[in-house]
Amino acid sequence: MERPRVSAFLGASLDGFLAESDGGLGFLKPFEQEEHGYAAFYATVDTLLMGRKTYETVLGFEAWPFADRRVAVLTHTARTPRFGERFLSGEPTEVLDVLARQGARHVYADGGEVVTQFLAAGCLDSLVVSVVPVILGTGIRLFASSPGRHALTLESVRTLASGLVQLRYRIG
Amino acid sequence: MERPRVSAFLGASLDGFLAESDGGLGFLKPFEQEEHGYAAFYATVDTLLMGRKTYETVLGFEAWPFADRRVAVLTHTARTPRFGERFLSGEPTEVLDVLARQGARHVYADGGEVVTQFLAAGCLDSLVVSVVPVILGTGIRLFASSPGRHALTLESVRTLASGLVQLRYRIG
Numbered sequence: 001m002e003r004p005r006v007s008a009f010l011g012a013s014l015d016g017f018l019a020e021s022d023g024g025l026g027f028l029k030p031f032e033q034e035e036h037g038y039a040a041f042y043a044t045v046d047t048l049l050m051g052r053k054t055y056e057t058v059l060g061f062e063a064w065p066f067a068d069r070r071v072a073v074l075t076h077t078a079r080t081p082r083f084g085e086r087f088l089s090g091e092p093t094e095v096l097d098v099l100a101r102q103g104a105r106h107v108y109a110d111g112g113e114v115v116t117q118f119l120a121a122g123c124l125d126s127l128v129v130s131v132v133p134v135i136l137g138t139g140i141r142l143f144a145s146s147p148g149r150h151a152l153t154l155e156s157v158r159t160l161a162s163g164l165v166q167l168r169y170r171i172g
Numbered sequence: 173m174e175r176p177r178v179s180a181f182l183g184a185s186l187d188g189f190l191a192e193s194d195g196g197l198g199f200l201k202p203f204e205q206e207e208h209g210y211a212a213f214y215a216t217v218d219t220l221l222m223g224r225k226t227y228e229t230v231l232g233f234e235a236w237p238f239a240d241r242r243v244a245v246l247t248h249t250a251r252t253p254r255f256g257e258r259f260l261s262g263e264p265t266e267v268l269d270v271l272a273r274q275g276a277r278h279v280y281a282d283g284g285e286v287v288t289q290f291l292a293a294g295c296l297d298s299l300v301v302s303v304v305p306v307i308l309g310t311g312i313r314l315f316a317s318s319p320g321r322h323a324l325t326l327e328s329v330r331t332l333a334s335g336l337v338q339l340r341y342r343i344g
Contacts, residue, residue: 152305
């Protein structure tokens with residue numbers, strides 16, 4: 001069975017931070033109103049894969065935003081699904097094999113830790129980074145723990161009116 | 173006397189590293205043959221400002237590359253100049269006042285520590301970052317110690333055939 005493609009869609013400061021030190025995303029707020037292609041990206045994925053922290057954040061939203069997608073949560077703690085989500089654990093290749101059997105073709109890896117883990121395992125295929133015109137100074141790094149060195153192939157660059165620059169890469 | 177303008181021209185990995193953990197720049201090597209505007213940038217500056225480490229690296233080169241420019245080295249240790257370079261110490265604003273009196277109009281801040289120090293002090297006016305299509309994972313961060321948060325204004329974006337993306341910002 002063909003392993004699904006895995007993509008990430010992240011925002012970062014020029015100095016490579018994904019979030020403020022306390023996890024806050026305030027520095028991204030001024031850029032959220034701009035159309036930066038998230039909906040078009042989301043339309044291409046059939047499966048969301050997230051860590052426990054991202055999952056718990058999303059559970060706190062007023063509505064479950066992924067009703068139209070397969071959702072997998074990486075966690076070692078079994079829970080009762082509330083919206084059809086599934087709980088998985090294991091190495092990235094094992095997780096992708098499980099998702100492939102469920103019919104996944106294109107997985108959206110959401111959250112810095114999941115992205116880093118899949119990148120490190122050679123299981124991330126493409127990466128979109130929206131670089132906002134901000135130097136944060138400190139914060140949570142784009143790839144939390146070191147994912148090792150990876151060559152990238154630039155696929156496209158978009159410049160938005162706000163000064164956000166969106167870089168789209170293929171890994172390898 | 174008008175304070176000189178200060179600019180930086182840096183290369184970095186996508187994840188915001190200026191150099192490998194041991195200070196190595198091997199990851200930038202594949203991109204050095206490409207014309208990425210360094211000569212045009214250099215033509216606009218009249219003064220180079222560098223830290224002791226950069227200075228000592230440059231002293232090891234076969235020839236002194238800055239014969240046609242005013243060179244100032246930030247150090248607390250007085251030395252004998254070998255190529256007309258001057259040794260300065262003090263806060264960024266004091267250093268810039270000294271350079272202004274020597275006729276400086278546009279200073280090239282060279283080396284991560286000097287750039288970070290001047291940025292932190294609100295004394296960096298513009299910043300060119302050439303983002304190479306590489307994830308390093310670990311290394312020396314773009315701004316070594318935290319320079320605080322700074323808003324940027326994107327001035328231009330250039331995309332090179334190698335996949336290098338050059339981002340040009342005004343600080344503030």
